[in-house]
Amino acid sequence: MRAAVMTDWELRIDEVPDPTPGAGQVLTRVLACGICGSDLHMLRHGEELRRRTAELEGEFGDDPTAMKPVVFEPHLDTVMGHEFCCEVVEVGPGCTIRSDGDLVVSLPVTFDDRGLHTVGYSNLYPGGYSELMVLNEALTLPVPNGLSHRLAALTEPLAVGVHAVAKSRIAPGDAAIVLGLGPVGLACVAELRMRGIGPIVGADFSSRRRELGELLGCDVVVDPRERPAVAAWRDLDGQRPLVVFEAVGVPGMIDAAMRMSPRDARILVVGVCMQTDHVDPMVGISRELNVQFALGYTPEEFASSLDAIAEGRVDLEPLLTGTVDIDGVPQAFADLADPDRHAKILVEPT
Amino acid sequence: MRAAVMTDWELRIDEVPDPTPGAGQVLTRVLACGICGSDLHMLRHGEELRRRTAELEGEFGDDPTAMKPVVFEPHLDTVMGHEFCCEVVEVGPGCTIRSDGDLVVSLPVTFDDRGLHTVGYSNLYPGGYSELMVLNEALTLPVPNGLSHRLAALTEPLAVGVHAVAKSRIAPGDAAIVLGLGPVGLACVAELRMRGIGPIVGADFSSRRRELGELLGCDVVVDPRERPAVAAWRDLDGQRPLVVFEAVGVPGMIDAAMRMSPRDARILVVGVCMQTDHVDPMVGISRELNVQFALGYTPEEFASSLDAIAEGRVDLEPLLTGTVDIDGVPQAFADLADPDRHAKILVEPT
Numbered sequence: 001m002r003a004a005v006m007t008d009w010e011l012r013i014d015e016v017p018d019p020t021p022g023a024g025q026v027l028t029r030v031l032a033c034g035i036c037g038s039d040l041h042m043l044r045h046g047e048e049l050r051r052r053t054a055e056l057e058g059e060f061g062d063d064p065t066a067m068k069p070v071v072f073e074p075h076l077d078t079v080m081g082h083e084f085c086c087e088v089v090e091v092g093p094g095c096t097i098r099s100d101g102d103l104v105v106s107l108p109v110t111f112d113d114r115g116l117h118t119v120g121y122s123n124l125y126p127g128g129y130s131e132l133m134v135l136n137e138a139l140t141l142p143v144p145n146g147l148s149h150r151l152a153a154l155t156e157p158l159a160v161g162v163h164a165v166a167k168s169r170i171a172p173g174d175a176a177i178v179l180g181l182g183p184v185g186l187a188c189v190a191e192l193r194m195r196g197i198g199p200i201v202g203a204d205f206s207s208r209r210r211e212l213g214e215l216l217g218c219d220v221v222v223d224p225r226e227r228p229a230v231a232a233w234r235d236l237d238g239q240r241p242l243v244v245f246e247a248v249g250v251p252g253m254i255d256a257a258m259r260m261s262p263r264d265a266r267i268l269v270v271g272v273c274m275q276t277d278h279v280d281p282m283v284g285i286s287r288e289l290n291v292q293f294a295l296g297y298t299p300e301e302f303a304s305s306l307d308a309i310a311e312g313r314v315d316l317e318p319l320l321t322g323t324v325d326i327d328g329v330p331q332a333f334a335d336l337a338d339p340d341r342h343a344k345i346l347v348e349p350t
Numbered sequence: 351m352r353a354a355v356m357t358d359w360e361l362r363i364d365e366v367p368d369p370t371p372g373a374g375q376v377l378t379r380v381l382a383c384g385i386c387g388s389d390l391h392m393l394r395h396g397e398e399l400r401r402r403t404a405e406l407e408g409e410f411g412d413d414p415t416a417m418k419p420v421v422f423e424p425h426l427d428t429v430m431g432h433e434f435c436c437e438v439v440e441v442g443p444g445c446t447i448r449s450d451g452d453l454v455v456s457l458p459v460t461f462d463d464r465g466l467h468t469v470g471y472s473n474l475y476p477g478g479y480s481e482l483m484v485l486n487e488a489l490t491l492p493v494p495n496g497l498s499h500r501l502a503a504l505t506e507p508l509a510v511g512v513h514a515v516a517k518s519r520i521a522p523g524d525a526a527i528v529l530g531l532g533p534v535g536l537a538c539v540a541e542l543r544m545r546g547i548g549p550i551v552g553a554d555f556s557s558r559r560r561e562l563g564e565l566l567g568c569d570v571v572v573d574p575r576e577r578p579a580v581a582a583w584r585d586l587d588g589q590r591p592l593v594v595f596e597a598v599g600v601p602g603m604i605d606a607a608m609r610m611s612p613r614d615a616r617i618l619v620v621g622v623c624m625q626t627d628h629v630d631p632m633v634g635i636s637r638e639l640n641v642q643f644a645l646g647y648t649p650e651e652f653a654s655s656l657d658a659i660a661e662g663r664v665d666l667e668p669l670l671t672g673t674v675d676i677d678g679v680p681q682a683f684a685d686l687a688d689p690d691r692h693a694k695i696l697v698e699p700t
Contacts, residue, residue, distance in 0.1 A: 052632055061580065061611045061637060167638065230411065254631060261411045273631040281604060281623040282402055284643035287411060288517065291641040293634035 002349070003079045003130030004329035009046050011330050016077055019126055019134040021092030022112055026137050028086030028104065031149035032323075032346045033128025034157060035332055037182060038272075039080045042121070043333065045274060046074060052274065069109070069116045072123045081128030081347065082108035082120035085143060085152040086135065095137045103143035105155045107302055110136045129329050131349045141303055144310040150323075150346055151309050154316045157344070158305040160270070161187025163297035168243045168268035170197055175240040177201045177229045178218070178247060179257060181209040183319065183344055184270055185247030186216050190314045193217030199236045203229040206339035215318040230260040247271045251278070254291065258283045266290040319344045352699070353429045353480030354679035359396050361680050366427055369476055369484040371442030372462055376487050378436030378454065381499035382673075382696045383478025384507060385682055387532060388622075389430045392471070393683065395624060396424060402624065419459070419466045422473045431478030431697065432458035432470035435493060435502040436485065445487045453493035455505045457652055460486045478503075479679050481699045491653055494660040500673075500696055501659050504666045507694070509655040510620065511537025513647035518593045518618035520547055525590040527551045527579045528568070528597060529607060531559040533669065533694055534620055535597030536566050540664045543567030549586045553579040556689035565668040580610040597621045601628070604641065608633045616640040669694045 005014045021027045042049065050071070057068075072078050088102040098104065108119040108127070120127030125134060143152045165188055170176060176192050178185045181204035192200050193216065202213035202221040210221040222232045233242065242265045246257045249271025255278055257267045267289060284291070297305075308314050322345040324332045332345045355364045371377045392399065400421070407418075422428050438452040448454065458469040458477070470477030475484060493502045515538055520526060526542050528535045531554035542550050543566065552563035552571040560571040572582045583592065592615045596607045599621025605628055607617045617639060634641070647655075658664050672695040674682045682695045 053636075056633060056636060059609050059633075061609055061613075061615070061633070066613070249631075254629075259409050259411055263411075263416075265411070269631060269634065272635055276628050277631050278626050279604075279629055281599075281619065281627050281643070283406060283409075283411070284619065284641075285622055285645045286403075286406060287643070288645055289643050291634075293631070293637070293639050295635045295638055 001131040002326050003126060004326055006043060006078045006080060008075055009043060011043055011333065013327055013329070016079065016126065016130065018132055021090060021134050023092060023094045024137055025092040025110070025134050026088050026095055026098050026140065027090040027092070028133050028135055029089050030084055030086050030128045030131060030133055030349045031103070032085050032153040032348050033081040034083030034153050035329070035336060035345045035347060036083055036157065037184070040333055040336060042080065049274060050074070067116055069118045070114060070122065070124070072121055076123045078121065078123055079126035079130045080120045081130070083153055083156040084128030084133065085149040086133055091137070098137050098140060103149060103152065104135070104140040105143060105152050105306055106135045106140045107299060108156065109139065110134070129326065129347055131326070141306055143306070147310045150320060151316060152306065153346055154309060154319060154344070155302065155306045157183050158187050158190060158309065158314070158316065159297035159302045160184055161191045162301045162305050164188050164245065164268055164270040164294045165191040165195065166301065167292055167294040168245070168266060170195070170243045172196050173240060175199050175233060175237050175242050176245060177203065177233055177242065178213070178245045179203050179229065179253065180246070180248035180271060181206070181213040181221070182247065182339065185245065186212055186319060186343065188245045188247060188270065189213055189216045189218055190316065194308060194313055199233070201229050201232045201236065204339070208340040209343070212318055212343055228260060243268055245270060249273045251275050255279050258289055261287060261289055263287045266292065269293045320346060322346070323348050325349060351481040352676050353476060354676055356393060356428045356430060358425055359393060361393055361683065363677055363679070366429065366476065366480065368482055371440060371484050373442060373444045374487055375442040375460070375484050376438050376445055376448050376490065377440040377442070378483050378485055379439050380434055380436050380478045380481060380483055380699045381453070382435050382503040382698050383431040384433035384503050385679070385686060385695045385697060386433055386507065387534070387686070390683055390686060392430065399624060400424070417466055419468045420464060420472065420474070422471055426473045428471065428473055429476035429480045430470045431480070433503055433506040434478030434483065435499040436483055441487070448487050448490060453499060453502065454485070454490040455493060455502050455656060456485045456490045457649060458506065459489065460484070479676065479697055481676070491656055493656070497660045500670055501666060502656065503696055504659060504669060504694065505652065505656040507533050508537050508540060508659065508664070508666065509647035509652045510534055511541045512651045512655050514538050514595065514618055514620040514644045515541040515545065516651065517642055517644040518595070518616060520545070520593045522546050523590060525549050525583060525587050525592050526595060527553065527583055527592065528563070528595045529553050529579065529603065530596070530598035530621060531563040531571070532597065532689065535595065536562055536669060536693065538595045538597060538620065539563055539566045539568055540666065544658060544663055549583070551579050551583045551586065554689070558690040559693070562668055562693055578610060593618055595620060599623045601625050605629050608639055608641070611637060611639055613637045616642065619643045670696060672696070673698050675699060
């Protein structure tokens with residue numbers, strides 16, 4: 001099958017063997033797969049990410065009993081893509097719940113007798129930048145009738161926001177500032193809005209991203225070069241307990257979030273800063289701040305994200321700024337570097 | 351009166367004018383005043399602390415409507431000492447609840463028509479390294495009959511631990527690691543024990559401090575050069591939700607606490623690191639850690655700390671490692687640099 005293949009941190013379009021479903025697995029045709037910032041990051045900084053992850057695994061905080069996914073080998077082919085919506089084309093041995101033609105989404109993990117695999121970061125299980133994928137039947141969720149495969153493919157990125165908001169313990173009556181209106185920040189805004197949180201202040205350098213922030217639920221958006229987000233919050237409200245969502249993920253952002261935060265504020269870090277970063281503990285101490293880090297989502301949050309989209313509780317249509325076929329993936333990776341052009345590009349392989 | 355006086359960040363023994371009580375204030379004789387690490391820090395790094403505090407006040411997180419204490423002028427005399435137990439010797443105009451001879455403790459703040467003042471860091475209100483103090487009657491608490499003035503003077507440092515533990519949201523069924531068994535870490539241990547939290551693992555380089563940790567309630571203590579605290583916790587338990595109390599307050603400790611923490615752990619930062627510090631957000635993100643900063647205590651926590659000591663729910667006697675008169679204050683400041691010699695030195699002025 002045709003796929004966008006990463007080998008030695010280079011992306012190319014190539015033919016790779018068709019995957020075959022094992023026991024309890026289904027073979028699917030990819031209808032749409034969103035391109036995630038993590039994939040751009042993996043291509044550019046994968047070697048460093050691997051090194052850092054390996055370092056952390058040797059540390060005491062690491063749980064030696066936890067089941068860890070099989071790590072991919074960068075010299076071998078990897079097909080990325082973990083925000084997918086697929087159509088079942090063949091059910092493997094022992095499958096009982098899915099049939100040919102079913103539209104499904106799935107947590108981007110699968111397991112077999114070799115262990116746990118992260119779909120899209122695996123040499124064994126190609127992700128959605130390809131024509132075909134193998135999924136564990138038990139982890140698939142049916143896409144409700146009538147929901148487009150494009151919107152269904154946004155289940156995964158929405159789940160990241162749903163999880164971050166849950167981790168922040170924000171409640172009605174609290175206010176939110178969202179720093180960074182990329183897909184992660186926008187997913188946070190969407191979930192905050194669904195929960196009835198307000199006011200929501202969004203901050204981004206890009207005017208296009210700020211427009212998206214407004215469409216998804218920000219009460220006010222600011223260019224932080226012109227007006228600090230916290231000044232906008234003080235003008236709007238300034239009284240409610242405040243949660244600052246850090247969805248940028250570059251060095252200095254946690255420090256910036258702490259410095260702008262008023263006494264007793266909470267900071268939810270969902271942007272992934274890979275480098276060693278600096279903070280000023282005096283700021284945290286003098287204001288008794290709380291910093292919560294968040295990653296990923298639970299299976300329940302994934303399922304509820306699909307439901308929210310399917311039931312129309314959130315309209316993620318504005319996020320969809322482009323579609324490409326498999327041949328267009330490398331160019332789409334390049335185009336996503338410009339926040340004024342794109343939020344989410346979907347790959348539609350066929 | 352005789353006092354240990356700080357001027358231009360130098361400590362000397364000198365005569366200063368006796369304070370006089372205003373409306374709603376009482377004049378008291380100091381029976382005992384603990385020497386706090388903050389005072390050693392103020393003497394050594396006060397200028398930097400002032401500069402950093404002033405910087406923070408200009409930032410957006412700073413609440414412009416909050417009532418701020420009057421800042422002391424370092425070129426003028428300041429008498430430090432904020433962990434005191436006193437005897438009322440004269441009641442000022444309008445006082446209705448205290449009488450001569452009453453033993454009292456108080457939050458180390460006072461207010462008058464010039465504003466709010468932090469007792470012990472004020473040019474106007476001398477602290478407990480002197481013979482006499484003026485306190486706001488409304489903020490004094492009577493020392494219950496029979497409680498020694500020495501133990502009563504430990505109300506304030508215990509309150510720091512009571513507050514940190516409350517801020518950590520630790521609950522029965524959780525486990526705790528306390529990094530640093532100075533007076534702050536030991537107060538955390540004491541409060542954790544009062545709340546029935548266990549196991550408690552304490553870590554300190556000093557063998558004397560580790561002994562105190564055991565006396566105050568640690569289930570096990572470690573020298574982190576020989577055995578990581580988290581290894582001791584894994585041997586004892588390793589399953590319960592974990593809260594790591596950072597009570598050292600030097601650069602690198604927050605990072606160290608994060609690196610030793612297992613998935614979903616909470617870190618309570620009560621050690622005051624004044625310098626810019628480094629952290630590794632990847633550690634926090636991959637384990638979804640929570641970092642809560644804590645400072646000070648509430649009036650309720652201060653009162654409950656006095657009650658806990660008076661009712662014998664906690665025995666802080668082991669903390670008391672020395673007493674000096676006013677002339678001995680400078681030497682006591684020097685002696686406290688050696689953690690194997692001292693935990694808490696009390697000044698008994700008369």
